[in-house]
Each structure stands twice: as C-alpha cells, then as structure tokens.
Amino acid sequence: MTDRTENQQAARRSDATRATILAAARERFATDGYEKATIRAIARDARIDPSMVMRYYGNKAGLFAAAVAIGPDLPGLAVEPREEIGRAMARHFLALWEENEELTALMRVGVTEPHAAERMQSVLREQLIPLARRIGPDPDQAQARAALCASAVLGLALTRYVLRFPASVALRPEEIVDWLGPTLQRYLTAPTP
Amino acid sequence: MTDRTENQQAARRSDATRATILAAARERFATDGYEKATIRAIARDARIDPSMVMRYYGNKAGLFAAAVAIGPDLPGLAVEPREEIGRAMARHFLALWEENEELTALMRVGVTEPHAAERMQSVLREQLIPLARRIGPDPDQAQARAALCASAVLGLALTRYVLRFPASVALRPEEIVDWLGPTLQRYLTAPTP
DNA sequence: GGCGTTGGCCAACGCTTGTTGGCAAACGTA
DNA sequence: TACGTTTGCCAACAAGCGTTGGCCAACGCC
The missing domain is CATH 1.10.357 (Tetracycline Repressor; domain 2)
Known part of the structure; x- marks a missing residue:
C-alpha cells in the first residue's frame, strides 16, 4: 500500500480493466443467469484472461457481488x-x-x-x-x-x-x-x- | 413392439421407474432450475442409474420436456x-x-x-x-x-x-x-x- | 539506470457435467 | 426349458467448469 487516506482507494493502473470486467459480467449475468454466465465467457467479452477475473474479484461469487453491488433505494x-x-x-x-x-x-x-x-x-x-x-x-x-x-x-x-x-x-x-x-x-x- | 393399437402405448414393465424419474425431475427442476438440476441428482433421487434417464428420455432437454408436458388451460x-x-x-x-x-x-x-x-x-x-x-x-x-x-x-x-x-x-x-x-x-x- | 511492484497471459489442476456402450440379470413367451 | 427382449448397473469418455501458480513484460520510484 502506498500512502493514502483510509476511506479512499488508490487509483490503480488496472482500474480500466476492472471496469471492463464488471461491465461484461453485468451483461452476461443479466442475459444468461448465474450458471451459464461463465467466467471464461465474461473474460472473453472483456478481452482478458480468465485468471485476471479471479485475481481482481477472488471468485465467481465475489464477481457477482461486485457486479450487482447497487441497492435499489426508494428515496x-x-x-x-x-x-x-x-x-x-x-x-x-x-x-x-x-x-x-x-x-x-x-x-x-x-x-x-x-x-x-x-x-x-x-x-x-x-x-x-x-x-x-x-x-x-x-x-x-x-x-x-x-x-x-x-x-x-x-x-x-x-x-x-x-x-x-x-x-x-x-x-x-x-x-x-x-x-x-x-x-x-x-x-x-x-x-x- | 408387440401388437397393440396405434394410439395406445403398451404397458411397459418400466412404467413405474419412468414415473419415479419424472417425479424426481419435476421436483428438482422446480427447486433448483435447469442447470443445477443435474441428471445425476435426479437419478439419485429416483434411486436409479443416470444412464436410465438417458435411455428413457433421450437427453436432458427431453427429460425436461416430459417433466413439464402439461399446458395450463384457461377453461x-x-x-x-x-x-x-x-x-x-x-x-x-x-x-x-x-x-x-x-x-x-x-x-x-x-x-x-x-x-x-x-x-x-x-x-x-x-x-x-x-x-x-x-x-x-x-x-x-x-x-x-x-x-x-x-x-x-x-x-x-x-x-x-x-x-x-x-x-x-x-x-x-x-x-x-x-x-x-x-x-x-x-x-x-x-x-x- | 536498477529494482521492486503491478498487470497480464499461459498452462495446467481437479472436478463435475451430459452422454455412451457393454454386460449381467430378470422377464415373458413358446 | 430355451431364447429374444427388456431393465438395470458399471465404467468410461470428452468437454467444460472454477481455480491456481508460475512466468514475462511494463511500469514507477530511488
């Protein structure tokens, strides 16, 4: 970790890739469901290696959690x-x-x-x-x-x-x-x- | 095929097994969805070998079709x-x-x-x-x-x-x-x- | 310019899946 | 009793899955 405030993530060089993965994951999960939306397919959509998904999101459950992180609010x-x-x-x-x-x-x-x-x-x-x-x-x-x-x-x-x-x-x-x-x-x- | 009329299936010795498989399939599909309802799990529920499912229903899609064959009617x-x-x-x-x-x-x-x-x-x-x-x-x-x-x-x-x-x-x-x-x-x- | 850190890819693992073919026992008929 | 058919099980296959670890290049700080 480099020096940064606690509540703020450091800007990483890989942020663009992370976002691409997340977008592809959202789309696949939305159209295919959990089982059919394979990590390999998501990685292919994001033009990235499947192992990167694991590195950034831990496992498939973590990826899904990150992909649907928003909570619908009734304001x-x-x-x-x-x-x-x-x-x-x-x-x-x-x-x-x-x-x-x-x-x-x-x-x-x-x-x-x-x-x-x-x-x-x-x-x-x-x-x-x-x-x-x-x-x-x-x-x-x-x-x-x-x-x-x-x-x-x-x-x-x-x-x-x-x-x-x-x-x-x-x-x-x-x-x-x-x-x-x-x-x-x-x-x-x-x-x- | 033995002699029988055209529109009527012959009573087979395996009818009980077929029905058991179908019941197990219905339950699994209803609770688990298509992907998670594996042929092996259905066969286990029916206390039968997975290969029997294939013999009687061709493949997984055929089994599902047979399991949900009813059509809801608005009489x-x-x-x-x-x-x-x-x-x-x-x-x-x-x-x-x-x-x-x-x-x-x-x-x-x-x-x-x-x-x-x-x-x-x-x-x-x-x-x-x-x-x-x-x-x-x-x-x-x-x-x-x-x-x-x-x-x-x-x-x-x-x-x-x-x-x-x-x-x-x-x-x-x-x-x-x-x-x-x-x-x-x-x-x-x-x-x- | 050297060197730790990060980003990315490749190859492989262990496992589960649907599916297949062969073999043994039970059956029904003659 | 003999024989073809049906029922069932076992073992195996190829493919696809999530996941892992190692290797190489690009980067950024001193």
Missing part, C-alpha cells in the same frame, strides 16, 4: 402526497429498471441463487414493508400490502425485462405508469376488500 | 359473468399453481432457458390475449391488457413460489383472490386510465 417516496404514491412508485421503479441492467441480473440470478434472492427480499423487508406500515390504513396489514406491491412490480419486471414477452415489451412507459400506478395505490392505501 | 373462463372474471381468473391460477409443481419448474427454468420461456409465452399469446380481445372494451388494447394480467399473475407466482418471500408465502388464498381479482378485473375491463 423520498415518503414525501409524495398520499394519493400520488402509487404512480410515483411505478415511475420510480420503471426508471430504475430501464437504466440499471444489474437489476435484471439480480432478478435472473435470484431465481436460482438463494443469496441473490435474499438481496431482493431485503428491499421488500427494509423499505417496502416500512413504507406500507407508515402509509397504509392498518399496520398489521403492512406485510401483505407490501408483498402485493412487490409482486406487481416484479411481475412487470419479469415479463418485460427477463422473459421479454413481446406484449409486455411493447408497453409504453406512460402506459405502464397509468395502469400499474393505481394498482400499487390500491394495494397500499385501499381498505381491505 | 370455461369465458362463461363467467363479465364482472366476475377477475376473481375467477385469480382463483383459477391460484389453484393451478398450488397443485402443479411443474408450473414452478417451468417458471424457474424459463428465466434462463428460452425454450421454456416460449412455452410460457404461448399461454399468454394463445389464451390470455384472445380472452382480452373478447372481453375487453377495445380489441386494439388486448395485447396490453393481457400483458398486464400476465405480469400480475406471474409476479405473484414469482414472489410466492419461486423466490418464496415470507410476506408473500404468508398470504392466505382468499386474501390473494380478494386483492388480485380486482386488479385483473380492472386490467381486463376498466376503461383506459
């Missing part, structure tokens, strides 16, 4: 007016998914890798359920309401970004917000049916 | 009263998923295997879209409305049967019908928002 959703929260949430998730392919990767991998599934669940547990508790009519129903919201959002992500059903891919973003927004709104705030 | 949904179709659909899908683990298998595998994804899509294409065309207010919107229904149903299946989020597993069946039914009803019949 100031709490400040939205209560009757607009459904649409705001739909818009937010849509934007998130359209621009971050690591979410597609996380989803495709989570279906077979419990560790990735747990990462997805943590979003539900730590963000969606508390939100439902704050905003919903009955705190005891927060779990159920949050679970329904998760299923609505992830269902759309599944058909649109993972399975790529043409009918789902063809939906325009505004169209999605117009339909999904009221669903989320109802799941969060409507009285028990 | 007399058309005869339901128009304002009850959402709840009927929710009930129908729920029952289907609770008792057929091949649907879970198809879903978990479809995420990584295009062939299985196409099988899922065919249900949307050949059953859900025609239904939406018949029942919806505007035939031109049938694709979009059917895609939204698929995302709602598959989203619940994803969180409940595949990812097994505790909050989703905890939902009681009647609760699901009460919440999901109106969503499907709206996706199918409500005027464009």
Whole structure:
C-alpha cells in the first residue's frame, strides 16, 4: 500500500480493466443467469484472461457481488402526497429498471441463487414493508400490502425485462405508469376488500 | 413392439421407474432450475442409474420436456359473468399453481432457458390475449391488457413460489383472490386510465 | 539506470457435467 | 426349458467448469 487516506482507494493502473470486467459480467449475468454466465465467457467479452477475473474479484461469487453491488433505494417516496404514491412508485421503479441492467441480473440470478434472492427480499423487508406500515390504513396489514406491491412490480419486471414477452415489451412507459400506478395505490392505501 | 393399437402405448414393465424419474425431475427442476438440476441428482433421487434417464428420455432437454408436458388451460373462463372474471381468473391460477409443481419448474427454468420461456409465452399469446380481445372494451388494447394480467399473475407466482418471500408465502388464498381479482378485473375491463 | 511492484497471459489442476456402450440379470413367451 | 427382449448397473469418455501458480513484460520510484 502506498500512502493514502483510509476511506479512499488508490487509483490503480488496472482500474480500466476492472471496469471492463464488471461491465461484461453485468451483461452476461443479466442475459444468461448465474450458471451459464461463465467466467471464461465474461473474460472473453472483456478481452482478458480468465485468471485476471479471479485475481481482481477472488471468485465467481465475489464477481457477482461486485457486479450487482447497487441497492435499489426508494428515496423520498415518503414525501409524495398520499394519493400520488402509487404512480410515483411505478415511475420510480420503471426508471430504475430501464437504466440499471444489474437489476435484471439480480432478478435472473435470484431465481436460482438463494443469496441473490435474499438481496431482493431485503428491499421488500427494509423499505417496502416500512413504507406500507407508515402509509397504509392498518399496520398489521403492512406485510401483505407490501408483498402485493412487490409482486406487481416484479411481475412487470419479469415479463418485460427477463422473459421479454413481446406484449409486455411493447408497453409504453406512460402506459405502464397509468395502469400499474393505481394498482400499487390500491394495494397500499385501499381498505381491505 | 408387440401388437397393440396405434394410439395406445403398451404397458411397459418400466412404467413405474419412468414415473419415479419424472417425479424426481419435476421436483428438482422446480427447486433448483435447469442447470443445477443435474441428471445425476435426479437419478439419485429416483434411486436409479443416470444412464436410465438417458435411455428413457433421450437427453436432458427431453427429460425436461416430459417433466413439464402439461399446458395450463384457461377453461370455461369465458362463461363467467363479465364482472366476475377477475376473481375467477385469480382463483383459477391460484389453484393451478398450488397443485402443479411443474408450473414452478417451468417458471424457474424459463428465466434462463428460452425454450421454456416460449412455452410460457404461448399461454399468454394463445389464451390470455384472445380472452382480452373478447372481453375487453377495445380489441386494439388486448395485447396490453393481457400483458398486464400476465405480469400480475406471474409476479405473484414469482414472489410466492419461486423466490418464496415470507410476506408473500404468508398470504392466505382468499386474501390473494380478494386483492388480485380486482386488479385483473380492472386490467381486463376498466376503461383506459 | 536498477529494482521492486503491478498487470497480464499461459498452462495446467481437479472436478463435475451430459452422454455412451457393454454386460449381467430378470422377464415373458413358446 | 430355451431364447429374444427388456431393465438395470458399471465404467468410461470428452468437454467444460472454477481455480491456481508460475512466468514475462511494463511500469514507477530511488
């Protein structure tokens, strides 16, 4: 180690290569899933030797962890007016998914890798359920309401970004917000049916 | 071949083994996905030699095809009263998923295997879209409305049967019908928002 | 300019996978 | 009882996987 402050990584000569590997890994994981996204294939995409991947990320699990390191946050959703929260949430998730392919990767991998599934669940547990508790009519129903919201959002992500059903891919973003927004709104705030 | 009619398979001494293999395969595919469900593991579950699987089902793809051979049908949904179709659909899908683990298998595998994804899509294409065309207010919107229904149903299946989020597993069946039914009803019949 | 450090490649390892072919026992029929 | 067929197991194969260690060249500091 050379001299540098504690919280700051030294700029390494290999940073460009590291980034290339990470980008290739994200793409492969997102399109192929965990098993089919082999280190060799990722290395080939990055025009690098497979052993470099090991040197920089330890092992395949470490590479995946680094590739999907971001955590989707529900930011100031709490400040939205209560009757607009459904649409705001739909818009937010849509934007998130359209621009971050690591979410597609996380989803495709989570279906077979419990560790990735747990990462997805943590979003539900730590963000969606508390939100439902704050905003919903009955705190005891927060779990159920949050679970329904998760299923609505992830269902759309599944058909649109993972399975790529043409009918789902063809939906325009505004169209999605117009339909999904009221669903989320109802799941969060409507009285028990 | 011994003498028998054309459309009827002869009863073979190995039918029990074949069934055992198929059951083990369904379970493994449903819980592990395509890659992690190895022929060796399936054979071990069925207490049989791996080579038997090959002899009876040709190869791994053939085994999977045989294991998920059922096609989910939307039966007399058309005869339901128009304002009850959402709840009927929710009930129908729920029952289907609770008792057929091949649907879970198809879903978990479809995420990584295009062939299985196409099988899922065919249900949307050949059953859900025609239904939406018949029942919806505007035939031109049938694709979009059917895609939204698929995302709602598959989203619940994803969180409940595949990812097994505790909050989703905890939902009681009647609760699901009460919440999901109106969503499907709206996706199918409500005027464009 | 010399020398430790870093970046990169090559070759190989141990292991698991799907898949194959041959051999032995059990069976059904005549 | 004799014989062809079916059922099952064993051993092995080639290929692909994640992973390792050693070697060489390029770099950066003194």
